[in-house]
Amino acid sequence: MANITFGGLVTGIDTTSIVTQLMNLERAPERLLQAQQKKNTDKISAYQKIEDALTSLQSLAKGFKTAETFSSLKTTVANSSVLTATADSGAMPGSHSVQVVSLAKSQRQVTAGVASATDLLFGAGTFTIDGGAPITIAAGQNSLRGIADAINASGAKVSASIINDGTNYRMVINGTDTVNHNFDFTGLGAGPVLLGVGDPTYQDAAQAQLVVDGVNITKPTNTVTDAIQGVTLNLMTEGASTTISVAIDTDAVTKRINDFVAAYNNVNTLISAQLKYDPATKSAGTLSGDSALRTIQSQLKSLLTTSVSGATGSYNTLAQIGIKSDSKTGALSVESAKLSKVLSEDYDNVVDYFTHNGSSLNTTLPRNQYGIAQQFSLVIDTMVKPYVAGATSGLLESRKNWLSTANSRIDDQIEAMELRFEKMQTNLLNQYNRMETTVSRLQTQGNMLLNSLGLMTTSSTSSSK
Template sequence: MASITSTGIGSGLDVESIVTKLMSIERQPVTDLQTRATTMQTKLSSYGKLQSNISTLRDAAAKLNNPSTWGANLTSSSDSTSATATTTDGSVAGTYAVSITKLASAQTITTAAFPANTTSIGQGSLTIELGAWSSDQSSFTPTSGKSAVTINIGAGDDSLSAARDKINASGAGVVASVVTDSQGSRLVLRSANTGASNGFRVSSTVTTQDSNGGPGLAALAFDPSNGVTTATQAQAAQSAVGKINGIDVVSESNTVANVIDGLTVNFNKITTADVSVTVGPDKDSIKKAVNDFATAYNALASFMKDQTKYVPKSGTTAASAGPLQGDSTAISLQGQLRNLIGSSTTLGGSLSRLSDIGLDPQADGSLKVNSTKLDAAVTNVDAMKKVLSGLDTSNDSNSGIIQRIRALADSALSFDGALNSKQTSLRSSINHNADDQDKMNQRLTLVEARMRASYQALDTTMAKMTTLQSYVSKQFG
């Protein structure tokens, strides 16, 4: 901000204009530093965007290098109403024949109907024990490690709903419910889990009969091995039984896991003929990953082309250059990527270049997806996987092309990689530039002060001389 001054009024000398023009010359080095700082800030911003684009490319390449992209992760069934399957890591591609002869079920027993207006079903206790029944229910084998659970039903607990709630809160391994229809209300007990080993038997001790003079809690007693069948069995406990590729399988539930590594088969319905379950790679997912890579690469290629371009002078149009034009780090990275895009590998046999799988390099440095080639390539997933993500331990330059692009991106983005090193260097230069500007501005403040002092003295001297000249002129006049 210019100071208010009266310098020059007495002498007629335009001191302020002289000082301003001289200081503009003195400040030219500061202006040059500011211009250089703006250029470096623009370049630093460009490197930040370049880093983001390369990071996106690396993520797209990582997807194609991920074994799960190429794994046997998609299943289909010739009869999904009977059998379906899901996969996990390590699933093996192939077609599996599935047949189902029994579905897993939970044991269910029910009491006779109590009148709907029953206020009490009696008092006493119920003892529930989990285990497995023999085929004719003549014997019962308790589950190892599981103890029988006794549930006391006292005053206030003897309604159907209260008894149901006490059974469910006991952790006895059964689920109680009340079913009401035109016949009345029944208490129903069902195993919490399916499978032959999750059957149960119930014994009762009655201290008070129900309010209608019925059997009370004895209505829930079920132990055929001892001739007790007051409660009626609606469904027996049963394990799922079937075959997978001719191998007999028995499962406590209808979800049969890891009979074959990484494959879980769901039994839905008993079959009369084999159901074919096919496991293989998700080809649509692979094609999407290839397209995503092309999109990420093209965004990077377009950005680098724009940032490193040089447009010569044409007519009245001045020459122009991108922020990274002539930048050795950016140009080197651009060249390495283009070389990799056009490179080849012997790992994929008949497929050796990106163009073989439908990624055709263009004259402007981009990639064009050829859907026809890509559809043909995914019919040979193993070769396609090798040309993109294969590893040659004896010769890195022969590894899969996407594998090498991922390695280049990792190197560029690493802590001591080209991009971080360049940005660190630019930040350091910007800080030094700011320090130089501060020092130069401090010096210019002193220069301007000395200049003003000198011109103020000159102004004073010239004012005196003007006064003397006027006096002499008057005397001679």
């Protein structure tokens, strides 16, 4: 429990105020440490914002460091009621003719109608699907619904459901593939009656038949993924033909490049704001003069004019494909007409400039032998690579770790100071308390002395009378 003091009761001196002021003076070094700690924390926050922006830029660069991820393809179907088509990165530009001769169909069989779906109208026993293991129908399960449930639980590539035709209940069995399945209900004695070929409800299973560029193709499903390289077809109408065109989607590539430029500019803006100094207001960014930021700024700027060793074509800078840099602000901008022209007329060389050796598993290649996208990724990695003690870490991560460590040391210093301040304050209060006690005792002794002198004077006066 803290000591309770009442300063100045005897002397009239405000000892509490004096002690508070003395301790405030003693805490001056602590306040300096706290101010430094806040500066460190602000720097960590500023570094983190820039690191987040760099990570976003790196993510975009990684997203188109290979020819497969850089390129985007689009498909155009002349008659979209016949089929739809989508292309992935493995597709090749070109045109294809497709005739859908017949669609893939699953088998469908329907039973004769019965008065109830739940009444026990059939025999108990077993039945088989495609001659497989017997499926047991126990007493109490031998209704139309019970048999449908048993089919669904069998694991066979069929599904059963119950419908009502307005008068009776029927079981509809649909295959989940393009194979005709056989059902043997004789083991039930009196089993459901399946309506077979010739009945309008019956549908035979069939595979899809199509002709692609004059080649007859048979597939087990209406979703065809391997008839045309990199193109997925979804067949919709049989007995119809159409054409499919696969082309480079320059709009998607342009958007990807514009997103990259925007991410670069975000990094550039954040760094510039931190390095800026306003002589009029004498204000500066949290990281003003920071050498790490100047290094990052310089490295990113140098990439704008970095060549790609071994790349085809004549592109050595981003400006040559329509991405120019402002000489004052360092911000990038896209010359849309120029970019559109090179993408239309020299697409393959643009791709190689961005993606050269991007798919290579040899990570020991010199940096300039990679496409510009991978070069950006590698350089940014030297800035944001997570900190690991004793290992090569990113520049910003190392700075953040150093500042965090400095703040931890300051915490230790402040903790030690607080212990010393607590003792000092206790000692000062004790000293003033002892002073008050001493003054009080002296006042008491003085009063006693005065009283004694007063008595002596009175006694002498009486004796003289």
